[in-house]
Amino acid sequence: MTLLEQFRLWLGGIWPDWAAYLVPGIVGIVVVLAFVVVLVIVFIWFERRLLGRFQIRLGPNRLGPEGIFQPIATALKILLKEDIVPAKSDKVIHWLAPVIVFVPVLMIFAVVPIGQRAILTDLNVGIVYVVAVSAVSAVGIYMAGWASNNKYALIAALRTVAQMVSYELPVVLAILGVVLMAGSLSMTQIVAAQSIPFLVLQPLGFVIFFLGTVAEMNRSPFDLLEADSEIVAGYHIEYSGMKFAMFYLGEYGHALAYSCIITTLFLAGWQGPFLPPIIWFLIKVFAVFSVIVWMRATLPRLRVDQLMSFAWKGLLPMAIINLFVIAVEMLWLPEINLWILVVTNIVFAGVLVLLWSRLFSLGGGRVEV
């Protein structure tokens, strides 16, 4: 029973039914919204400071202690800016796109367990819900690129569709491996099943899921949608003011959401010794996000055809093999000591990654015209 359900039961004893049903829902939404907005602001600050360290500079450090209020100043600046709509854009879709990008990101947090019973709603198909909801953002990005009536935005929009569709497959297959081992689609059950984190139990699945999600949240080296050096800002080139802020929040919200999902699926979620669950959860989320920032600071961007071949020739076959191996292990050796599986799977992951890096190249890319 989640904390919210308990609250509802208790409220049902003293208030009328409709109020006892409505109030916990509103409280839960407010708490999750506050959690997301605060963490997103901290994330923006954290990324800028960490990127500064990677790039031998300080990063913003003037406003407040260690520059913690800098994202708030940025947000204020963006809010006060003029909202420019291109004359020949599709006004309705142009207005709708940021909403469609941002809202699904918030919806993901409904099933993220940040403590043993601290979850908004413990859906029994939680992880399926996450995959379904997060895929909606791609539609929003496509709408933004299309409605802007700008060629750069259009290129970005087309890249979005290709990228999102390609990376959805390996991500889902990697999730299936986790689901097979946990024996449930519910997020709380998946966390509870990780007496040994799935990070060590199926490292290959983790690598595939991690790379796939980095591509899905459009972060470097897969940030082809924004590619500031090629297509300037991609799909949000024609956005300013609050609408741009929605994209910005959506991007970091996505990073936060996927950091939470990776933590839940592979790093044993809120579990951990000594410290309270929420602290463990935040430590793991920030660790995942640090790796993402690290990649962003180190790697150049892939080209669009390399991105595709990386998904279809690299991640997808490996994800299928990974799923197959996990399925065989679960089918024939359900009672085996998990530590034996840890060793086997780590060796197997190492061999497969080595094999793929030898056999497979990103390809030439030149086209005769």
Added chain:
Amino acid sequence: MVIKTEPFILNIGPQHPSTHGVFRMRVTLDGEVVVDIEPVIGYLHRGIEKMGENRTYTQIIPLTDRLDYLASMTNNFAYVLAVEKLAGIKVPERAEYLRIIMAEAMRISSHLMAVGFFINDLGAMMTPVLYMWREREKLLDLFEMVCGQRLTYNYMRIGGVSQDIPEEFLPALKKFVAEMPGFIDEYDQLLLQNEVLLARTKGVGILPGDTAINTAASGPVLRASGVKWDLRKADPYSIYDRFDFDVPVGTVGDNYDRYWVRMQEMRQSVRILEQAIAQLPGGEVWAKVPQLLHPPVGEVYGHIESPRGELGFFLVSDNSIAPYRFHIRPPTLINLTALKDMVVGWKVADLISTFGSIDVVLGEIDR
């Protein structure tokens, strides 16, 4: 089902983060693939050649600073060499060495910018650039010591250099020369084995050696294509024949080779700097040259190996105080003509990175 598609035209620039100034490319794209490209230049035209014809020979030196603003010292150097050739002026020994030191330091500084921004064009979020700026900053400090400026130096003079180096200059330069190879190793660690970098640069934007020669390309762009042609060796000007250095040459002529050649040239420049510091003589730094120069009637073409290639100045004198004709051969304008051969058939992203690998400076192209 047959989908009716057609190529579309995309204007990249003049305001674009990766055009290194105000350069415009009118690109015909078939989806992501570059079908045709038409460079449009002239957004930064200031008429420096015409201005030069109305100024005295000394007054032209600050104008040359504004050509290739990432290698101003080299521009000064090329121009004063041409004038000295025209007027037959002998330069003091110490000034020659100071010029070499400045030119090679400038080459390192310019290549740091070139490589850094090339990686940036590949999408590397400023990290390599900021590491390279760390070293460039030290060089700019050195230049500031000798002439008080950090971008447009106006340091060289006809017959020498404007002033002698201050006493803190040499220790700082020695420290830089000692440290620099270590820093280049550090860049190599970050970049040379970077999978994504290799995938994006190897085999991309190939410029074959014969095409490079036919387009009259020069500098790292030519040498990356496997042609061993460096004016410092091929036509030694100033005192370059006294130094021992190698000319790094690429093999294929792709973006990776152009990047690699620049990295190696930095190492060679450090070698030249070491030798120049060791040999630096004392004495005058500025020969006795009349303030208003009246060179004899005639014409001269003086060229040097600038960081970007062969930088030439063509001067015609009619024995007045200003040149009758003042023409500049900017290396990047000529190198840029090979762009279309390099990028057709590649993706937009490759267009940007190949353009970055040519390392253009618009101040020089538009003049």
